[in-house]
Amino acid sequence: MSGAPLLEVRELAVSFNTEEGSVRAVDRLDLDVAPGEVLAVVGESGSGKSVTALTLMGLSRGPNTRISGSVRFDGIDLIAARDEELRRIRGERIAMVFQDPMTSLDPVYRVGDQIVEQIRAHRETSREEARSRAIELLDAVGIPDAASRADAYPHQFSGGMRQRVMIAMALSLDPSLLIADEPTTALDVTVQAQIVALLRELNRARGLSVVLITHDIGLVAEVADRVAVMYAGRVVEQGTLDEVFYDPQHPYTWGLLGSLTRIDRPRPERLPQIPGAPPSLLSPPQGCHFRPRCAHEFERCAQVPDLEARLAEAPGHLDRCWLDPVEKRERRPIEVDGS
């Protein structure tokens, strides 16, 4: 990573007041996204990954939400920014695609018109110009016969094609950052591979930075430059793709990688499993949140470990685990190819 990050998140915390008490959905989160980089944020439901995505877009604001820390995008503090300013940044500089394209597209408008409307809401262009731009975008995301498909309604597209339309719309104002929250989860495997390839291509061809939010660590190897693993509101490990896959430092990451079914390997008798379930964020365990499920817990785990570099040779590889790195490599139950 060279130069200033495009997105810099520091000590971000997001809490929601609920009837049952305060829920800390995101806890002291640090993230960086460099220009032109794909960062994958991996976590299960309740890990805080989607709240993080919404907060980056200023969409988690509300009377029952408390947000602290800073999110700087290209020098602008998004936490302090006024709603008006955020509205301008959203769409124009930072765009978002969601899991279910059907709920994000208006079913009664032609898809081309929806893109035209978005362009004209932000830019002073004629309908004709905006329309030719819309067709160009639909073509760029791989919609065949874009000029005539622009006149179709959302229901006339398959799930994968609808997600392509969403991505075209997200690109319409030429943003520098795309936040993709589970963009392929609702799609079939064969379509998922195509959408991942498209995100990759957009990243490489346009220098588009991407934050890919996903529960599927298996998908990440296909597209990410760097990975952040979240558990119960905290980033527990962060590093380059190869660091996290070939030298994972946190026992939760070991569990995630170990429980994958790999079709390129012989079948194990049993799938390695992580015992128990993620904690309730209403009353999380003291100290490390993974502690109750961790086979390697010891006294120190009652204190929260900082997210820091623990390996001399990899200063960008951070984790939140008290275990000594040498011990970790001995205890790590999964086969990692560290060559």
Next chain:
Amino acid sequence: MSGEPLLEVRGLAKHFDPGAGLFGRGGEPVRAVDGVDLRVATGETLGLVGESGSGKSTLCRAILRLVEPTAGSVRFEGQELTELSQRRLRPLRRHVQMIFQNPSASLNPRKRVGDIVGAPLKLHGLASGAELHRRVGELLGRVGLSPEHLGRYPHEFSGGQRQRIGIARALATEPKLILADEPVSALDVSIRAQIVNLLQDIQDEMGIAYLFVAHDIGIVRHVSDRIAVMHRGRIVEQGQTDQVCEQPRDPYTQELLAAVPVPDPREARARRSTGGVGG
């Protein structure tokens, strides 16, 4: 596989007529299931893999006659199910149970867990009173829940625990065959392995056969003795798991396998540079 299969499906079809219904437009029927042949032997797992719309859920429903098949035959232990009246079918349902994808939608939110798991026992007249209570407690224990959960409601449980409740209910009648329709695809990664392992333990102990239905060929490969690949209402390939996964003959099976993400950065890069899927 020797002797008579536990379940034998031949030429099973379910067509939906688009002319029916309020907004019917007529035209060609939708061939959701279009002439399927399957065999499941006692104690084995047949994996059925296919993408959304391939007809795999409709196939399960047609086997159980939750939808009426258009044509074909379903034999369970040699008995033809398609010719039975619903009343005559009921005692057989004891031996064939189902587990669903979404445990939240398949558990009645207003019923306590004890009643949910005990319902099949009562329905089939297998237990009542103190015996029912004891059996339900035992079933909950078998799936990794504790008997003290009896009085709670489904919403008080996590997704993984709810799927355990669904499994306990399916086990109540001591079935010989369970149709598991995407039993782990709604679950988080760390919970998925627990449920897959639980289903395997139960099979080892009780000798239950599974028709394990999923879109994820990785999970299907892990659990199955044999695999059938379904595409557009038809079985395009069927065989031993390793044979189907390592030497797929059908182009669709090949496509399905090639699309599975490789959770290995170096292999993913190598695959991209040789122009495979994902490039």
